[in-house]
Amino acid sequence: MRILFAVFDLPTRSHLLNIIQYNGYNGRGNCKIPGNSVNKQVRFPYSETDYATKDHQFYVETGRQALLHHNIAEIKGTTPLFDILLLPVMVPFDEMHLVYIGHFKTLIKYWDSMFSKVFQEASTFLSSIILPHVLLTDFTQWKAKMFRAFFLFAAAPFAVFYLPDRFANHFLKYFVFIRSLHYYHSKPHHLELKELIKEYQKDMSVLHGKSSELATSHYHSHLIQQVHDLGGLALTSCFVRESFLADTLKMVSW
Template sequence: MWVLSQVPMPMSRVFFAKSNAERQRAKRALQREKNLAAAIKSSDDDDTSVNEMDVPLAYPLSMDDQLSSHDLFQKDDLASQQQNNITFAESTSNDDDDDDADLDELIRASDVNYERKVYTDSFLSIHNACEIIIKLARRLNLDKNKTRILLQGIRSLLPQNNKLPKTIVGLMKILGMNISKKVVYYCAECLTCLKTPQQMPCSHNCALNNNYPPFSKVSELTINNIKDEIRCTIEKYGNVIIDYPNRSKLSLPCDVPNADVYQNLSSTTSIKNGQKQITVMLHTDGAPVTKMGGKSLWPIQATICEIPPPLRDHKQATMIFGAWLGSHHPDRNLLWGNIVKQLKELFTEEIKVAINKQQFKFIVRVQLVTFDLPALALNCNIIQFNGYNACPYCKITGKAIEKQVFYPHSPDQYPPKTIDDYRRYGVSNSLNITTIGIKGPTPLTDILLFPVQISIDYMHLICSGHVKTLIGYWHKMLLPRVFMEASDYLISIVLPHCFNYQFMSLMDYNHWKTKLFRLVFFSLYLVIY
C-alpha cells in the first residue's frame, strides 16, 4: 500500500522512483506477511491441535528433522548473512548467560519437558511448544536472527512466568538437537584455518590475505562425534543388530556379512568374550547446494553392515560422520583426518549400549568405502578415471584413441594391484611422481586395505554407465520404428504400487535417473536368463 504525501504523485512516477531492488524487497516483505497470516490462520482453523500440526508427542525428532532444522539458518543473500552473523554473535553471547537458570536441570530429566507446561493452565508442554515454534520458523523460512525475534515476540505475548527458553540455543536443547557440533572455517584458496568466516588475515602467499573473504571463498568443515553417532544407531536398531548376523546366511546369503572380507575381519580381529562386532561402510560424494558461489556439500555417510537391507539404507539408519561445504573439492587430509583418528580409537575402545535391559559391548570395524569415479580419485589419491593406469584394481595401462584414454576388453588378465603396491607407492607425496596410477598417501589407508576394501560403484559403473551405453547402441542400430515400439511397450508396463515412479520413453533415456537404468538392467537379466 503506497503512502502518499499531501501532493499526490502519479502512480507511474511512484513506481519508477523505486529501484528494482527496493521493489523486490517490498514484494518479499509482503509475501512474508501473507505467509505469517496464513500460518496463523491455519493454526486457528486447526484449533491449535498438536496432532493436526504433525508434531510427534511421544518420540524425539528424527535425523531428517534435525538436519532440516538447519535449513532455517540459511541466509537469503550474502549481505544478510554477514549482518546476521554479527548481530547474532553479539546477542547470543549475552543471552546465553541469562537463559533459564534451571534449563540444564530440566533437560537432565528426560520426561520433564514433555510433562511440564509452558505456563500455569496451559495445555501445551514446553517440548511441544518448542516444536511448534521450530515448525513455524521452517514454514516461514526464517534464518537464525529472525527466529530469535520470533521467539522473543512469542515470549512477550505469554504470561511473565512462562518457561519458554530465551535463546535459540535453549530452544534446540529442549528439542534434544545436538548443538555441540563445531564448524571449522578454511580459506578456500590456501586452506588456512580461520577463527571466523569474516577473518581477513590468512597465509602470506594467499591472494585473499588481508582482504575481506567473499562467501564463495570460505569453506566449512564439521566433524561429528562418531562414537555418539554409532551408539545412537545401535540403540535404535539394537534387536536387529544382535539377531541379523545369525540369520544372514539363510535370509540373504549374498549380503555383506557373508562375504570374504567381512569373515576375515571377524576372524583376524581380537574380539574378547562378551564383545560384539559392529561394522561400518563409508561413502561420500559431492552435490551442489547453493547457486551463489557455486558451493557443494560433501557429507561423509556411514551405514552398519549388521542391519539388514533395505532397513540398512534407510535415511534414519544412515549416520553422518562429517560434512564439507565449499566451492572447491575438499582436501582429503582435512576431510578424513579426524574421522580416521576417531575410528582407529574405536578399534580398541568399547561402545557400551543397553538393549532390552542387557548391557552389550561393541568393537568397531570398517568394512569398505564407496565412491563414484571422480570422488574415488580425489579421496584415494589415484589417477582420475580418464587417465592412464586409472583402474584401482589392476595394472592395465589404457590406450589413447583420439585424445581419449580407453580401456578395451582383453582376453588376458592383467596383474592385480596389491595391498603392498598401495603401501609402497603411496608414501610419496610428490605431484610429479605417480607409479601405476597411485599418486601418494591418503588417510584412508590407516583403516582400510586398498584395493580390497574399495567397493565397486555399482550405481554409476553398471546402471548409469554400461546400461545407458547399451541403450545408446540400440538407438543407433535398430530401425526407428522398432525402437519406438520398444519404447511404447516399456511405457505400457505398470510397475507395482511400491514404486513411486513409472517408466519414461526410451527416446528420453539421456534424461533418465539411475533407478530407471537399474530397473531395465534387472528386466534384461530376467529375459536373458
C-alpha cells in the same frame, strides 16, 4: 568402530585412492592393465591375459614413492585412508554408477544411435510395464532408479523383441552376469561368470567399435572378486545412501 567398506562413484573413488583419474592410462585402481589412446580417448582393449592386481601394499609403497616423484603409475601420493581401509578391496565399485547409469546407459545410447526406431517401436512396451517406477518412453529423462528397474526386470525381453539377434545375444550375456551378481550368495558358478563376462567384453568392440572399450567396461572384470569379498552388488550400492539423503532433504524445513 569397524569399517566395512567405503563406496562412491568412480571420480570420487579415484580421489579416495589418490590416483589421477579413474580412466587414466594406469588409473584403473584394481589391476595393471595398460590403457592406450584412440582419438584422444583412453581405452582398454579386451585381452585374454589376466593382469597383475594392485593390492594394499602396492598402494602404500607406490604412494610413498610418488611423494618424491610427483606421481608413479598415476598414483599421486599417500592418503590417511591407507590406515583405515584395505585398498582396493574395501573400496568397491558402485553398482548404481558403474552399471545402471554407467555402462548400461552407454549401451542404450549405442542402441538408440544404431537402431533409431527401436525406442519408438518399443514405446507401447515401455509404457505398459508395471514396475516400482514409471518408465518414461524417453530414456534420456530416466533417473538411476529407472535404469535399475528397466535393467533388472525388463531389459532382457526388450533386447529379445526389439534388437537384432546378434546384439540381443551379446546383451543377454551382460544381463545374466550382472543379474547373477546382484544378489550373490554362493560361489559355485564363479568360473562360468568369468567366462561369460570375457565373452561379452571380447565382442564389445566388434559390435560397438573400439571406442566402446572404456574403463567402465573393463571394471566389470573385477566384480566377481568383489562380490566374493563383500557380497552381492546390491549390498555395495549407492542407492541406499542416495535415497537416505533424498528423504532427509525432504524433511528439512528451510
